[in-house]
Amino acid sequence: MRAFRLISRKFAAFAVMLAVTLAPVAPAFAVQPDEVLRDPVLEQRARAISAELRCLVCQNQSIDDSDAPLARDLRLIVREKLTAGASDSDIRRFLVDRYGEFVLLRPPFNWHTALLWLGPFAVLLGGAVMVWTTSRRRVALAETPLSAEEKRALDEVVGR
16 A cells, blocks of 8 residues: 555656646647637638748747747738638738748748758668668678688687
8 A cells, every 4th residue: 555655656746747847838829819800710710821830030830829029910911811801822822922931831842942851851761871881791791701810819819
């Protein structure tokens, strides 16, 4: 019974530490109440579009997650365009024309983003080739018999 209490205390302490550690990682949406559209369908579309757009200040957050004033401006632009009847692709195109493809969190695959998309695969392939050639070299070295001079030097080291 005493061991059970000790385990449960350790588990509780671990759970608290884990919660405190992961709390800052939890998603926090920066959309202010005055930005929210009254139409839930349009608001859902606005959130979906905002989740795909990069905050130009934070650069590693979507505008939906960022508290930066520019992100707020972009969220408002998205909502204004939606209420004006623009399609999702029209809104994305407008923002790309205005800010460039950098505004997209997932840029499309084309000639100037090819390195971005193919780079990780090239690094993995290069690593696999390196591992393969190293292992082939080791196998070749292991299969090579010792010369008479190497055997004599080995016997001296071993002390025979």
